[in-house]
Amino acid sequence: MERIVLTKAGGSGPQTLDEYRAESGYEALRRALGGDRQGVIDTVIASGLRGRGGAGFPTGQKWSIAAQEEEPTKYLVINGGEDEPGSLKDRFVFENYPHKVLEGVILAGYAIGATEAIFYVNSTYTQAIALLEQAMREATELGFLGERIGGTDYALSARIHPAPQEYVAGEDTAALEVIEGRAALPRVKPPYPTNAGLFGKPTVVNNVETFAYIPAIVRNGAEWFRSQGSEDNPGTMLFTLPGNVRHPGVVELPIGTSLRELIEEHGGGLASGKDVKAVLPGGPSSGFISGKDLDVPMDRKPLFDMGSALGCGVLRIVEEDTSIVDVVDDIAQFFAREQCGQCPACTMETNTFAKITSQMAKSAGNPALLEQIPKIAAFAKGKGQCSLISMPVPPLTSAVRLFPEDFEAHMAPQT
Amino acid sequence: MARSKEIRTCLVCTNIDCANRGSQTILTELQERLQAAGSPVNVKPYLCFGACQDGPNMVLYPEGTWYMGVKESDVPDVAAHILGGEPVARLTERVDPALRDLILDILESGMIDL
Numbered sequence: 351m352e353r354i355v356l357t358k359a360g361g362s363g364p365q366t367l368d369e370y371r372a373e374s375g376y377e378a379l380r381r382a383l384g385g386d387r388q389g390v391i392d393t394v395i396a397s398g399l400r401g402r403g404g405a406g407f408p409t410g411q412k413w414s415i416a417a418q419e420e421e422p423t424k425y426l427v428i429n430g431g432e433d434e435p436g437s438l439k440d441r442f443v444f445e446n447y448p449h450k451v452l453e454g455v456i457l458a459g460y461a462i463g464a465t466e467a468i469f470y471v472n473s474t475y476t477q478a479i480a481l482l483e484q485a486m487r488e489a490t491e492l493g494f495l496g497e498r499i500g501g502t503d504y505a506l507s508a509r510i511h512p513a514p515q516e517y518v519a520g521e522d523t524a525a526l527e528v529i530e531g532r533a534a535l536p537r538v539k540p541p542y543p544t545n546a547g548l549f550g551k552p553t554v555v556n557n558v559e560t561f562a563y564i565p566a567i568v569r570n571g572a573e574w575f576r577s578q579g580s581e582d583n584p585g586t587m588l589f590t591l592p593g594n595v596r597h598p599g600v601v602e603l604p605i606g607t608s609l610r611e612l613i614e615e616h617g618g619g620l621a622s623g624k625d626v627k628a629v630l631p632g633g634p635s636s637g638f639i640s641g642k643d644l645d646v647p648m649d650r651k652p653l654f655d656m657g658s659a660l661g662c663g664v665l666r667i668v669e670e671d672t673s674i675v676d677v678v679d680d681i682a683q684f685f686a687r688e689q690c691g692q693c694p695a696c697t698m699e700t701n702t703f704a705k706i707t708s709q710m711a712k713s714a715g716n717p718a719l720l721e722q723i724p725k726i727a728a729f730a731k732g733k734g735q736c737s738l739i740s741m742p743v744p745p746l747t748s749a750v751r752l753f754p755e756d757f758e759a760h761m762a763p764q765t
Numbered sequence: 766m767a768r769s770k771e772i773r774t775c776l777v778c779t780n781i782d783c784a785n786r787g788s789q790t791i792l793t794e795l796q797e798r799l800q801a802a803g804s805p806v807n808v809k810p811y812l813c814f815g816a817c818q819d820g821p822n823m824v825l826y827p828e829g830t831w832y833m834g835v836k837e838s839d840v841p842d843v844a845a846h847i848l849g850g851e852p853v854a855r856l857t858e859r860v861d862p863a864l865r866d867l868i869l870d871i872l873e874s875g876m877i878d879l
Contacts, residue, residue, distance in 0.1 A: 691781050691817075698815030701780065705812055705876055718874035729815070729867055 351578060354586050355443060355450070355562045356602040363446075364481050367488045370449040376494060378568035379453050382460060383500035390461040391417055394564065396572035398584040403429055403520075403557030404633065404662040405737070406583070406650055412554055415544040417462040419552035426464040427529070427548065427555040428455055430471040430478070431513035431520035434633045435684065437664040439588040440558040442600040444471070444478035447562060448485035452508075454561030456494055457568055459506045462554055466507050470525050473512035482510060517688035521736045522555040523547075524690075535690050536736035557662070559588055579605035583650050589663040591617040603648075605660075610644035613667065625670040628752065632661025634681045635741035637748035638674070657748050674753040675760050678746055679707035685742040695733035699726050703742050710760045720750055720757060768829045768869075772806055772847050774879045775799075776824045776872075779810040782817035791821055791835055798844040806847050811877075814868055819859050826872055826879055831865050832856040 357373055358365055370376070382390050395410030416424060428451070432440040443451060455467050471479055486508055489495040497505045511529050518524050519534035526548045528534050547553025563585060567575045576584040583605045589612055591598050596618030603612065609631060613619065620626065626641040631648060637658035639646060646652050650660045668677050686704035689696050703726065706719050727743045734740070750757060777783075777792040796808040814822045819833040823843070830852055832843060842853045872879060 694782075694813075694815050694817040697780060697782070697817060698813040701812040702871060702876070709876060716875050719876055722871050722874050722876070725867055725870065729864065 351586065351604050353602050354566045354575075355447065355559065355588060356600070358446065365447050365449065367449055367485070367492075370447075370453075374569060375449055375565070376453055376489075376492070378565040379457055379460075379494060380500060382457060382568055383504065384502045387417070387461050387463065390457060390568060393568055393572050394461070397563075397567045397575040398572070398582075399560070399563055399567060399575065400583055400650075401557055402559035402563075402587065402662060404434070406660065409556060409560055412544055412556070413458065413462050415542075416552045416554045419545060421552050422465070423549075423551045424462060424464045425548040425551055425553040426455060426459050426462070426467040427522075427525060427543075427553060428467065428469045428471075428558055428561060429520065429522070429525055429555055430469060430475070430558040431525060432472045432475075432558075433513075433515065433517045433520050434662055434664055436590060436592055436666060437633065437662055438590050439600045439663065441472070441475050441478055443558050443562050443588070444475065445481060448478075448481045449489070450565060451558055451561050452482070452485050452489055452495075454564035455508070456489070456499070456506060457564050458554065458556070458561060460499070460504055462552075464506060464554070466509070468529055468548070469508065469510045470513050470529060471510055473514060479510055479512075516690075517684075518690045518736070518738060521738070524736070525555060526553065535692055536738075538735050559662075580647075580649050580651075583660075587648070587660075587663055589616075589648070589665065592665050592667055594620055594622065594667055594669065596621045606647040606649045608645050609639060609648055612648060612665070613644065620667065620669060622669060626667055627670045627672060628668040628674060628677075628749075630658075630666040630668075630745060631663075632659040633664045634666070634684055634745060635659065636661050637744035638668075638752055640752050641670070657744060657751075659744065673759070674749045674756045675707070675710050678749045679704075679711040681745050682707040682742055685738070689738055693734045693739060695730040696739040699730040699739065700742055702726055703746060707746070710757060713760045714762045715757065715760045716762055723747060723750065769827045772825045772828045772830075774826045775806055775808045775847060776811040776826060776879075777808065778812070778814050778820060778822045780813040780817070783820035783822055786821045787837065788821035788823075788835075790837060791823075791840060794837060794840045795844060795847075798840060799847060802844070802848055804848055807879075809877075809879075815864055816861070824865075824868060824872070826869075829865070829869055830857065831860045831868070833859050 391413050399409045400406040430440045521536045523537035524534040543553040579585045586602050587605050601616045628638040682704040686700040689700045821835045823832045
Protein backbone atom coordinates (compact mmCIF):
# COMPACT_ATOMS: atom_id res chain seq x y z
CA MET A 351 0.00 0.00 0.00
CA GLU A 352 0.98 3.61 -0.44
CA ARG A 353 0.32 5.99 2.42
CA ILE A 354 -1.05 9.40 1.57
CA VAL A 355 -1.54 11.09 4.94
CA LEU A 356 0.83 9.35 7.37
CA THR A 357 3.97 9.70 5.23
CA LYS A 358 6.59 10.48 7.86
CA ALA A 359 9.41 7.93 7.83
CA GLY A 360 9.41 7.63 11.58
CA GLY A 361 10.46 9.64 14.56
CA SER A 362 8.16 11.70 16.66
CA GLY A 363 7.02 15.26 16.43
CA PRO A 364 5.35 17.25 13.70
CA GLN A 365 6.49 17.20 10.11
CA THR A 366 8.41 20.45 9.66
CA LEU A 367 7.97 22.75 6.70
CA ASP A 368 11.30 21.58 5.25
CA GLU A 369 10.34 17.93 5.68
CA TYR A 370 6.99 18.58 4.04
CA ARG A 371 8.58 20.41 1.11
CA ALA A 372 11.05 17.53 0.69
CA GLU A 373 8.09 15.28 -0.09
CA SER A 374 6.75 17.78 -2.68
CA GLY A 375 4.74 19.79 -0.16
CA TYR A 376 3.16 22.95 -1.60
CA GLU A 377 4.01 21.74 -5.14
CA ALA A 378 0.34 21.07 -5.89
CA LEU A 379 -0.62 24.54 -4.72
CA ARG A 380 2.19 26.22 -6.66
CA ARG A 381 1.08 24.46 -9.83
CA ALA A 382 -2.63 25.06 -9.28
CA LEU A 383 -2.37 28.80 -8.55
CA GLY A 384 -3.16 30.92 -11.55
CA GLY A 385 -4.54 27.89 -13.33
CA ASP A 386 -8.03 26.63 -13.85
CA ARG A 387 -9.95 26.53 -10.55
CA GLN A 388 -12.54 24.24 -12.03
CA GLY A 389 -9.71 21.86 -12.94
CA VAL A 390 -8.93 21.37 -9.25
CA ILE A 391 -12.59 20.62 -8.51
CA ASP A 392 -12.80 18.26 -11.50
CA THR A 393 -9.75 16.35 -10.26
CA VAL A 394 -11.22 15.98 -6.78
CA ILE A 395 -14.59 14.85 -8.24
CA ALA A 396 -12.80 12.33 -10.50
CA SER A 397 -10.78 11.02 -7.55
CA GLY A 398 -14.01 9.93 -5.84
CA LEU A 399 -12.75 11.24 -2.47
CA ARG A 400 -15.46 11.09 0.17
CA GLY A 401 -15.48 13.21 3.32
CA ARG A 402 -13.78 11.55 6.27
CA GLY A 403 -15.93 13.09 9.00
CA GLY A 404 -18.42 10.23 9.05
CA ALA A 405 -21.15 10.93 6.50
CA GLY A 406 -19.00 10.15 3.45
CA PHE A 407 -20.41 12.80 1.12
CA PRO A 408 -18.37 13.20 -2.11
CA THR A 409 -15.96 16.07 -1.46
CA GLY A 410 -15.67 17.38 -5.02
CA GLN A 411 -19.45 17.59 -5.39
CA LYS A 412 -19.71 19.60 -2.19
CA TRP A 413 -17.05 22.00 -3.47
CA SER A 414 -18.76 22.26 -6.83
CA ILE A 415 -22.03 23.48 -5.30
CA ALA A 416 -20.27 26.22 -3.33
CA ALA A 417 -18.06 27.16 -6.29
CA GLN A 418 -21.12 27.80 -8.46
CA GLU A 419 -22.53 30.35 -5.99
CA GLU A 420 -21.89 33.87 -7.31
CA GLU A 421 -21.14 35.50 -4.01
CA PRO A 422 -17.87 37.34 -3.37
CA THR A 423 -17.59 36.14 0.24
CA LYS A 424 -17.29 32.40 0.79
CA TYR A 425 -16.06 30.41 3.73
CA LEU A 426 -14.21 27.20 4.30
CA VAL A 427 -14.59 25.48 7.67
CA ILE A 428 -12.10 22.82 8.71
CA ASN A 429 -14.03 20.64 11.12
CA GLY A 430 -11.74 19.42 13.88
CA GLY A 431 -14.30 19.36 16.69
CA GLU A 432 -13.66 15.63 17.07
CA ASP A 433 -16.05 14.73 19.86
CA GLU A 434 -16.66 11.20 18.56
CA PRO A 435 -15.82 9.02 21.59
CA GLY A 436 -12.47 7.32 21.10
CA SER A 437 -11.54 9.17 17.92
CA LEU A 438 -8.01 10.57 17.83
CA LYS A 439 -7.30 10.87 14.14
CA ASP A 440 -8.08 14.56 13.64
CA ARG A 441 -5.80 15.55 16.49
CA PHE A 442 -3.16 13.15 15.16
CA VAL A 443 -3.25 14.75 11.71
CA PHE A 444 -3.11 18.30 13.09
CA GLU A 445 -0.21 17.46 15.41
CA ASN A 446 1.84 15.56 12.85
CA TYR A 447 0.97 17.03 9.45
CA PRO A 448 -0.10 20.66 9.95
CA HIS A 449 1.29 21.84 6.61
CA LYS A 450 -0.38 19.02 4.69
CA VAL A 451 -3.77 20.03 6.09
CA LEU A 452 -3.02 23.67 5.41
CA GLU A 453 -2.03 23.08 1.79
CA GLY A 454 -5.24 21.08 1.31
CA VAL A 455 -7.21 23.95 2.80
CA ILE A 456 -5.59 26.58 0.58
CA LEU A 457 -6.18 24.39 -2.51
CA ALA A 458 -9.82 23.97 -1.53
CA GLY A 459 -10.11 27.69 -0.88
CA TYR A 460 -8.65 28.49 -4.28
CA ALA A 461 -10.94 25.98 -5.99
CA ILE A 462 -14.18 27.33 -4.54
CA GLY A 463 -13.09 30.98 -4.27
CA ALA A 464 -13.15 31.07 -0.47
CA THR A 465 -12.16 34.34 1.19
CA GLU A 466 -11.63 33.01 4.70
CA ALA A 467 -10.73 29.62 6.19
CA ILE A 468 -11.79 28.90 9.75
CA PHE A 469 -10.14 26.04 11.61
CA TYR A 470 -12.75 24.77 14.05
CA VAL A 471 -10.56 22.88 16.51
CA ASN A 472 -11.46 20.97 19.68
CA SER A 473 -10.62 23.46 22.43
CA THR A 474 -8.55 20.90 24.36
CA TYR A 475 -6.17 20.40 21.41
CA THR A 476 -3.71 23.06 22.56
CA GLN A 477 -0.68 21.45 20.92
CA ALA A 478 -2.53 21.13 17.61
CA ILE A 479 -3.60 24.77 17.78
CA ALA A 480 -0.02 25.94 18.45
CA LEU A 481 1.35 23.90 15.54
CA LEU A 482 -1.36 25.13 13.25
CA GLU A 483 -0.63 28.75 14.15
CA GLN A 484 3.04 28.14 13.38
CA ALA A 485 2.19 26.51 10.06
CA MET A 486 -0.04 29.46 9.16
CA ARG A 487 2.78 31.92 9.90
CA GLU A 488 5.24 29.88 7.81
CA ALA A 489 2.81 29.59 4.90
CA THR A 490 2.18 33.35 5.05
CA GLU A 491 5.95 34.00 4.88
CA LEU A 492 6.13 31.75 1.82
CA GLY A 493 3.36 33.77 0.19
CA PHE A 494 0.84 30.91 0.25
CA LEU A 495 -1.58 32.55 2.69
CA GLY A 496 -2.88 36.11 2.97
CA GLU A 497 -2.93 38.62 0.10
CA ARG A 498 -1.76 37.87 -3.48
CA ILE A 499 -1.15 34.20 -2.89
CA GLY A 500 1.68 32.89 -5.08
CA GLY A 501 1.76 36.23 -6.91
CA THR A 502 -1.83 35.86 -8.15
CA ASP A 503 -4.75 38.07 -7.15
CA TYR A 504 -6.18 35.31 -4.94
CA ALA A 505 -6.40 36.17 -1.21
CA LEU A 506 -7.28 33.87 1.66
CA SER A 507 -7.18 34.66 5.37
CA ALA A 508 -7.24 31.97 8.03
CA ARG A 509 -8.07 31.83 11.72
CA ILE A 510 -8.74 29.29 14.46
CA HIS A 511 -12.00 29.02 16.38
CA PRO A 512 -12.22 26.73 19.44
CA ALA A 513 -14.86 23.99 19.34
CA PRO A 514 -16.73 23.18 22.56
CA GLN A 515 -16.70 19.73 24.17
CA GLU A 516 -20.11 18.62 22.98
CA TYR A 517 -20.88 15.81 20.57
CA VAL A 518 -23.46 17.80 18.62
CA ALA A 519 -20.98 20.69 18.21
CA GLY A 520 -19.28 18.62 15.49
CA GLU A 521 -22.41 18.66 13.33
CA ASP A 522 -21.76 20.97 10.36
CA THR A 523 -24.43 23.57 11.04
CA ALA A 524 -23.95 23.46 14.83
CA ALA A 525 -20.29 24.29 14.12
CA LEU A 526 -21.41 27.30 12.08
CA GLU A 527 -23.61 28.45 14.97
CA VAL A 528 -20.64 28.23 17.34
CA ILE A 529 -18.40 30.22 14.98
CA GLU A 530 -21.15 32.86 14.77
CA GLY A 531 -21.05 33.09 18.56
CA ARG A 532 -24.12 31.06 19.53
CA ALA A 533 -24.82 27.74 21.22
CA ALA A 534 -24.06 24.50 19.33
CA LEU A 535 -27.56 23.85 17.98
CA PRO A 536 -27.96 22.27 14.52
CA ARG A 537 -29.87 24.35 11.97
CA VAL A 538 -32.89 23.37 9.92
CA LYS A 539 -31.78 22.22 6.46
CA PRO A 540 -32.22 23.35 3.72
CA PRO A 541 -30.59 25.74 3.20
CA TYR A 542 -27.41 23.69 3.15
CA PRO A 543 -24.12 25.35 4.14
CA THR A 544 -22.82 25.15 0.55
CA ASN A 545 -25.57 27.61 -0.44
CA ALA A 546 -26.07 29.61 2.74
CA GLY A 547 -23.77 28.68 5.61
CA LEU A 548 -21.58 30.81 7.83
CA PHE A 549 -23.10 34.31 8.17
CA GLY A 550 -25.46 33.28 5.36
CA LYS A 551 -22.62 32.93 2.83
CA PRO A 552 -21.73 29.82 0.79
CA THR A 553 -19.61 27.60 3.04
CA VAL A 554 -17.82 24.30 2.60
CA VAL A 555 -17.42 22.32 5.81
CA ASN A 556 -14.99 19.40 5.55
CA ASN A 557 -13.32 17.19 8.13
CA VAL A 558 -9.62 17.76 8.88
CA GLU A 559 -8.56 14.40 7.45
CA THR A 560 -10.36 15.10 4.17
CA PHE A 561 -8.10 18.10 3.48
CA ALA A 562 -4.97 15.99 4.07
CA TYR A 563 -5.65 13.97 0.88
CA ILE A 564 -6.09 17.01 -1.36
CA PRO A 565 -2.44 17.97 -2.07
CA ALA A 566 -1.52 14.44 -3.19
CA ILE A 567 -4.68 14.12 -5.31
CA VAL A 568 -3.99 17.42 -7.08
CA ARG A 569 -0.29 16.51 -7.51
CA ASN A 570 -0.69 12.91 -8.67
CA GLY A 571 -4.13 12.87 -10.23
CA ALA A 572 -7.43 11.12 -9.72
CA GLU A 573 -6.37 7.80 -11.26
CA TRP A 574 -3.45 7.51 -8.88
CA PHE A 575 -5.80 8.05 -5.91
CA ARG A 576 -8.21 5.45 -7.31
CA SER A 577 -5.48 2.80 -7.37
CA GLN A 578 -6.32 2.05 -3.71
CA GLY A 579 -9.66 1.54 -2.03
CA SER A 580 -12.86 0.64 -3.87
CA GLU A 581 -14.70 2.00 -6.88
CA ASP A 582 -17.37 3.55 -4.63
CA ASN A 583 -14.93 4.77 -2.01
CA PRO A 584 -11.37 5.17 -3.30
CA GLY A 585 -8.16 5.82 -1.44
CA THR A 586 -6.90 5.18 2.03
CA MET A 587 -8.45 6.11 5.37
CA LEU A 588 -7.34 6.71 8.93
CA PHE A 589 -8.65 4.29 11.55
CA THR A 590 -8.44 4.76 15.31
CA LEU A 591 -7.65 1.51 17.13
CA PRO A 592 -8.94 1.48 20.71
CA GLY A 593 -7.11 1.04 24.00
CA ASN A 594 -7.86 -2.67 24.38
CA VAL A 595 -5.72 -3.83 21.43
CA ARG A 596 -1.98 -4.45 21.76
CA HIS A 597 -1.08 -1.48 19.53
CA PRO A 598 -3.69 1.23 19.92
CA GLY A 599 -3.54 4.39 17.86
CA VAL A 600 -4.10 5.80 14.39
CA VAL A 601 -3.30 3.76 11.27
CA GLU A 602 -3.74 4.48 7.57
CA LEU A 603 -4.96 1.64 5.38
CA PRO A 604 -6.67 1.22 2.02
CA ILE A 605 -10.42 1.43 2.29
CA GLY A 606 -11.74 -2.12 2.04
CA THR A 607 -9.09 -3.63 4.30
CA SER A 608 -10.82 -6.31 6.36
CA LEU A 609 -11.82 -5.63 9.92
CA ARG A 610 -9.82 -8.74 10.87
CA GLU A 611 -6.60 -7.42 9.31
CA LEU A 612 -7.16 -4.06 10.97
CA ILE A 613 -7.58 -5.58 14.45
CA GLU A 614 -5.25 -8.58 14.29
CA GLU A 615 -2.34 -7.40 12.10
CA HIS A 616 -2.32 -3.65 12.72
CA GLY A 617 -3.76 -3.62 16.23
CA GLY A 618 -1.97 -6.84 17.28
CA GLY A 619 -5.25 -8.33 18.54
CA LEU A 620 -6.78 -7.80 21.94
CA ALA A 621 -4.19 -7.13 24.65
CA SER A 622 -6.07 -9.49 26.97
CA GLY A 623 -5.63 -12.35 24.50
CA LYS A 624 -9.37 -12.86 24.50
CA ASP A 625 -11.60 -13.32 21.47
CA VAL A 626 -13.49 -10.48 19.85
CA LYS A 627 -17.19 -10.68 20.62
CA ALA A 628 -18.31 -7.70 18.53
CA VAL A 629 -17.04 -4.49 16.98
CA LEU A 630 -18.53 -1.07 16.43
CA PRO A 631 -16.50 -0.25 13.31
CA GLY A 632 -17.51 3.37 12.86
CA GLY A 633 -18.22 4.97 16.21
CA PRO A 634 -21.18 4.76 18.60
CA SER A 635 -23.79 5.27 15.87
CA SER A 636 -22.71 2.26 13.80
CA GLY A 637 -24.31 -1.15 14.20
CA PHE A 638 -22.38 -3.99 15.84
CA ILE A 639 -20.45 -6.43 13.66
CA SER A 640 -20.26 -9.89 15.22
CA GLY A 641 -16.86 -11.36 15.99
CA LYS A 642 -17.83 -14.10 13.51
CA ASP A 643 -17.94 -11.56 10.67
CA LEU A 644 -14.52 -9.92 10.95
CA ASP A 645 -13.74 -10.58 7.30
CA VAL A 646 -16.04 -7.73 6.28
CA PRO A 647 -14.21 -5.05 4.26
CA MET A 648 -13.98 -1.68 6.03
CA ASP A 649 -15.95 0.19 3.40
CA ARG A 650 -19.31 1.94 3.25
CA LYS A 651 -21.37 -0.53 1.23
CA PRO A 652 -20.30 -3.85 2.78
CA LEU A 653 -20.76 -2.42 6.28
CA PHE A 654 -24.10 -0.85 5.36
CA ASP A 655 -25.27 -4.22 4.03
CA MET A 656 -24.52 -5.68 7.47
CA GLY A 657 -26.50 -2.98 9.25
CA SER A 658 -23.43 -1.01 10.22
CA ALA A 659 -21.42 1.97 9.00
CA LEU A 660 -17.87 3.09 8.25
CA GLY A 661 -18.33 6.45 10.00
CA CYS A 662 -15.05 8.15 10.80
CA GLY A 663 -13.21 4.88 11.35
CA VAL A 664 -13.08 4.80 15.14
CA LEU A 665 -13.32 1.24 16.45
CA ARG A 666 -14.81 -0.02 19.69
CA ILE A 667 -14.07 -3.66 20.34
CA VAL A 668 -16.18 -5.70 22.76
CA GLU A 669 -14.36 -8.64 24.36
CA GLU A 670 -15.84 -12.13 24.62
CA ASP A 671 -16.82 -12.00 28.29
CA THR A 672 -18.44 -8.55 28.20
CA SER A 673 -22.22 -8.31 28.13
CA ILE A 674 -23.43 -6.40 25.09
CA VAL A 675 -26.19 -4.97 27.31
CA ASP A 676 -23.66 -2.93 29.29
CA VAL A 677 -22.08 -1.57 26.10
CA VAL A 678 -25.46 -0.68 24.63
CA ASP A 679 -26.47 1.05 27.86
CA ASP A 680 -23.28 3.12 27.80
CA ILE A 681 -24.06 4.21 24.22
CA ALA A 682 -27.72 4.99 24.97
CA GLN A 683 -26.75 7.14 27.96
CA PHE A 684 -24.23 8.93 25.74
CA PHE A 685 -26.86 9.94 23.16
CA ALA A 686 -29.41 10.94 25.81
CA ARG A 687 -26.76 13.17 27.40
CA GLU A 688 -25.47 14.66 24.14
CA GLN A 689 -28.71 15.37 22.28
CA CYS A 690 -29.28 19.10 22.17
CA GLY A 691 -32.95 19.21 23.22
CA GLN A 692 -34.20 21.07 20.13
CA CYS A 693 -36.28 18.28 18.56
CA PRO A 694 -39.03 16.69 20.70
CA ALA A 695 -38.90 13.31 18.97
CA CYS A 696 -35.13 13.07 19.55
CA THR A 697 -35.44 14.04 23.21
CA MET A 698 -38.12 11.39 23.72
CA GLU A 699 -36.29 8.71 21.73
CA THR A 700 -32.86 9.15 23.30
CA ASN A 701 -34.23 9.46 26.86
CA THR A 702 -36.54 6.47 26.47
CA PHE A 703 -33.81 4.28 24.97
CA ALA A 704 -31.52 5.28 27.83
CA LYS A 705 -34.21 4.33 30.35
CA ILE A 706 -34.87 0.99 28.63
CA THR A 707 -31.18 0.06 28.50
CA SER A 708 -30.57 1.12 32.10
CA GLN A 709 -33.45 -1.15 33.17
CA MET A 710 -31.90 -3.97 31.14
CA ALA A 711 -28.44 -3.32 32.60
CA LYS A 712 -29.95 -3.57 36.09
CA SER A 713 -31.42 -6.95 35.11
CA ALA A 714 -34.91 -5.48 35.36
CA GLY A 715 -35.77 -6.01 31.68
CA ASN A 716 -38.68 -7.75 30.06
CA PRO A 717 -39.51 -8.76 26.47
CA ALA A 718 -42.15 -6.01 26.07
CA LEU A 719 -39.49 -3.41 26.78
CA LEU A 720 -37.39 -4.59 23.82
CA GLU A 721 -40.48 -4.54 21.58
CA GLN A 722 -40.74 -0.77 22.10
CA ILE A 723 -37.34 -0.09 20.50
CA PRO A 724 -38.33 -0.45 16.81
CA LYS A 725 -41.61 1.38 17.43
CA ILE A 726 -39.82 4.34 18.99
CA ALA A 727 -37.25 4.34 16.18
CA ALA A 728 -40.03 4.36 13.56
CA PHE A 729 -41.78 7.25 15.31
CA ALA A 730 -38.58 9.31 15.52
CA LYS A 731 -37.36 8.67 11.97
CA GLY A 732 -37.08 11.88 9.94
CA LYS A 733 -38.25 14.09 12.81
CA GLY A 734 -34.86 15.63 13.69
CA GLN A 735 -33.00 18.65 12.40
CA CYS A 736 -29.77 16.67 12.33
CA SER A 737 -28.76 13.05 12.00
CA LEU A 738 -28.31 12.49 15.74
CA ILE A 739 -31.92 11.32 15.90
CA SER A 740 -31.05 8.24 13.84
CA MET A 741 -27.75 7.51 15.60
CA PRO A 742 -28.84 5.56 18.71
CA VAL A 743 -30.83 3.05 16.66
CA PRO A 744 -28.23 0.84 14.84
CA PRO A 745 -26.16 -0.12 17.92
CA LEU A 746 -29.30 -1.00 19.86
CA THR A 747 -31.17 -2.94 17.18
CA SER A 748 -28.04 -4.78 16.01
CA ALA A 749 -27.19 -5.79 19.58
CA VAL A 750 -30.68 -7.22 20.11
CA ARG A 751 -30.46 -9.08 16.78
CA LEU A 752 -26.92 -10.47 17.24
CA PHE A 753 -26.90 -11.21 20.97
CA PRO A 754 -30.44 -12.08 22.11
CA GLU A 755 -28.99 -14.32 24.82
CA ASP A 756 -27.34 -11.33 26.50
CA PHE A 757 -30.70 -9.58 26.72
CA GLU A 758 -32.43 -12.73 27.93
CA ALA A 759 -29.90 -12.92 30.74
CA HIS A 760 -30.97 -9.42 31.83
CA MET A 761 -34.70 -10.08 32.11
CA ALA A 762 -36.24 -9.57 35.54
CA PRO A 763 -36.94 -12.83 37.36
CA GLN A 764 -40.56 -13.95 36.84
CA THR A 765 -42.61 -13.52 40.01
CA MET B 766 -58.38 -0.96 22.38
CA ALA B 767 -60.74 -0.08 25.22
CA ARG B 768 -58.76 1.35 28.07
CA SER B 769 -59.32 1.04 31.78
CA LYS B 770 -61.12 4.03 33.32
CA GLU B 771 -58.92 3.76 36.37
CA ILE B 772 -56.35 6.47 37.11
CA ARG B 773 -53.52 5.18 39.32
CA THR B 774 -50.71 7.46 38.29
CA CYS B 775 -50.32 10.94 36.85
CA LEU B 776 -47.04 11.36 34.98
CA VAL B 777 -45.77 14.92 34.55
CA CYS B 778 -42.86 15.54 32.19
CA THR B 779 -40.03 17.34 33.96
CA ASN B 780 -37.50 17.24 31.12
CA ILE B 781 -35.88 20.53 30.19
CA ASP B 782 -38.52 22.03 27.91
CA CYS B 783 -41.54 21.20 30.08
CA ALA B 784 -39.55 22.21 33.16
CA ASN B 785 -38.85 25.59 31.55
CA ARG B 786 -42.60 25.94 31.05
CA GLY B 787 -43.24 25.39 34.75
CA SER B 788 -43.99 21.65 34.97
CA GLN B 789 -42.28 21.21 38.34
CA THR B 790 -44.66 23.70 39.98
CA ILE B 791 -47.63 22.00 38.31
CA LEU B 792 -46.46 18.61 39.58
CA THR B 793 -46.11 19.90 43.15
CA GLU B 794 -49.47 21.73 43.17
CA LEU B 795 -51.29 18.75 41.72
CA GLN B 796 -49.66 16.45 44.26
CA GLU B 797 -50.71 18.72 47.16
CA ARG B 798 -54.25 19.11 45.89
CA LEU B 799 -54.72 15.32 45.48
CA GLN B 800 -53.19 14.57 48.87
CA ALA B 801 -55.47 17.12 50.51
CA ALA B 802 -58.43 15.36 48.92
CA GLY B 803 -57.17 12.01 50.23
CA SER B 804 -56.62 10.64 46.72
CA PRO B 805 -54.37 7.56 46.37
CA VAL B 806 -53.28 8.69 42.86
CA ASN B 807 -49.53 8.92 42.56
CA VAL B 808 -48.09 12.04 40.82
CA LYS B 809 -44.65 11.30 39.36
CA PRO B 810 -42.09 12.99 37.13
CA TYR B 811 -41.54 11.54 33.64
CA LEU B 812 -38.58 11.70 31.26
CA CYS B 813 -40.14 12.93 27.97
CA PHE B 814 -43.33 12.33 25.98
CA GLY B 815 -41.92 13.70 22.70
CA ALA B 816 -44.21 16.71 22.42
CA CYS B 817 -42.01 19.38 24.03
CA GLN B 818 -43.42 22.13 21.77
CA ASP B 819 -46.84 21.69 23.42
CA GLY B 820 -45.67 21.22 27.02
CA PRO B 821 -46.00 21.00 29.88
CA ASN B 822 -47.32 17.52 29.18
CA MET B 823 -48.94 15.00 31.53
CA VAL B 824 -50.43 11.55 31.02
CA LEU B 825 -52.92 9.74 33.26
CA TYR B 826 -52.23 6.02 33.57
CA PRO B 827 -53.70 3.53 32.82
CA GLU B 828 -56.75 5.60 31.80
CA GLY B 829 -54.79 7.26 28.97
CA THR B 830 -55.75 10.94 28.98
CA TRP B 831 -52.93 13.21 27.75
CA TYR B 832 -53.02 16.85 28.81
CA MET B 833 -50.93 19.38 26.86
CA GLY B 834 -49.96 22.95 27.59
CA VAL B 835 -51.06 22.63 31.20
CA LYS B 836 -50.83 25.87 33.17
CA GLU B 837 -50.92 26.39 36.93
CA SER B 838 -54.43 27.76 36.51
CA ASP B 839 -55.49 24.41 34.96
CA VAL B 840 -54.47 22.39 38.01
CA PRO B 841 -57.88 22.59 39.80
CA ASP B 842 -59.69 21.25 36.72
CA VAL B 843 -57.13 18.48 36.17
CA ALA B 844 -57.36 17.50 39.83
CA ALA B 845 -61.15 17.45 39.58
CA HIS B 846 -60.91 14.98 36.66
CA ILE B 847 -58.52 12.73 38.57
CA LEU B 848 -60.84 12.84 41.56
CA GLY B 849 -63.70 11.48 39.43
CA GLY B 850 -64.94 14.49 37.48
CA GLU B 851 -65.07 15.22 33.76
CA PRO B 852 -61.97 15.30 31.52
CA VAL B 853 -60.67 18.78 30.65
CA ALA B 854 -61.39 18.86 26.92
CA ARG B 855 -59.52 22.12 26.21
CA LEU B 856 -56.20 20.46 27.17
CA THR B 857 -56.54 17.44 24.87
CA GLU B 858 -57.20 19.02 21.48
CA ARG B 859 -53.67 18.97 20.06
CA VAL B 860 -52.73 15.44 21.13
CA ASP B 861 -51.31 13.21 18.34
CA PRO B 862 -53.20 9.89 18.72
CA ALA B 863 -50.34 7.81 17.27
CA LEU B 864 -47.82 9.29 19.67
CA ARG B 865 -50.26 8.82 22.55
CA ASP B 866 -50.62 5.13 21.67
CA LEU B 867 -46.84 4.73 21.53
CA ILE B 868 -46.35 6.40 24.91
CA LEU B 869 -49.05 4.21 26.48
CA ASP B 870 -47.39 1.09 25.00
CA ILE B 871 -44.07 2.18 26.47
CA LEU B 872 -45.69 2.71 29.87
CA GLU B 873 -47.38 -0.68 29.69
CA SER B 874 -44.06 -2.37 28.85
CA GLY B 875 -42.93 -1.89 32.43
CA MET B 876 -40.18 0.64 31.73
CA ILE B 877 -40.91 2.46 34.99
CA ASP B 878 -42.80 1.55 38.12
CA LEU B 879 -46.36 2.84 37.91
